[in-house]
Amino acid sequence: AQSVTQLDSQVPVFEEAPVELRCNYSSSVSVYLFWYVQYPNQGLQLLLKYLSGSTLVESINGFEAEFNKSQTSFHLRKPSVHISDTAEYFCAVSALNRDDKIIFGKGTRLHILP
Amino acid sequence: DAGVIQSPRHEVTEMGQEVTLRCKPISGHNSLFWYRQTMMRGLELLIYFNNNVPIDDSGMPEDRFSAKMPNASFSTLKIQPSEPRDSAVYFCASSNIMGFGETQYFGPGTRLLVL
Numbered sequence: 001a002q003s004v005t006q007l008d009s010q011v012p013v014f015e016e017a018p019v020e021l022r023c024n025y026s027s028s029v030s031v032y033l034f035w036y037v038q039y040p041n042q043g044l045q046l047l048l049k050y051l052s053g054s055t056l057v058e059s060i061n062g063f064e065a066e067f068n069k070s071q072t073s074f075h076l077r078k079p080s081v082h083i084s085d086t087a088e089y090f091c092a093v094s095a096l097n098r099d100d101k102i103i104f105g106k107g108t109r110l111h112i113l114p
Numbered sequence: 115d116a117g118v119i120q121s122p123r124h125e126v127t128e129m130g131q132e133v134t135l136r137c138k139p140i141s142g143h144n145s146l147f148w149y150r151q152t153m154m155r156g157l158e159l160l161i162y163f164n165n166n167v168p169i170d171d172s173g174m175p176e177d178r179f180s181a182k183m184p185n186a187s188f189s190t191l192k193i194q195p196s197e198p199r200d201s202a203v204y205f206c207a208s209s210n211i212m213g214f215g216e217t218q219y220f221g222p223g224t225r226l227l228v229l
Contacts, residue, residue, distance in 0.1 A: 032214075032215035034217075042222060043205055043223050044157075046217045049215065094213055098213050100213040101159060101170065
């Protein structure tokens, strides 16, 4: 079975500062990895995902995440955050090449300070 | 496509009443998921269907909860009788296929308050 740990429940950061949201996973098999974002009063939506190939994946709004197999991590980063990035971010994992459910972490709430 | 549609968006009811939440998945999607989100417990997977068949309902909290998917375009989550601890936001999500790295698409949620 897979599991996901998001080490920080809340992360405050000043506008235009860089941010890193941490995610570690545990699995006995190879995995797919995801970051979903939930803006206030909305459902979750996919931000980016790692399926295979390059370990660095990027989103259209400037976020990136790097799959590190040795560290079993998939941390999310952005070099300069904007007030519109205020949201809750969920890391998630599912088993490779299987018809299996996605396991979500508990989420990290990103607070952008003016 | 309109995305995943959920109704109602908000529901306020009294303890003991029956509550029915509805979901219309994205057309052509074969998998459907029901989640519950609370501050205390975060996002919990309640049940999921593949090709209208329930695959895993181990997340359903107790017998008061039931879910059905009579066809590919409609699912319901029913709570009978409702209790205050059922207050939460309930999300429905759908995906094209089950697993294999496929993206799940979430609806806007139903915010349930049981008094």
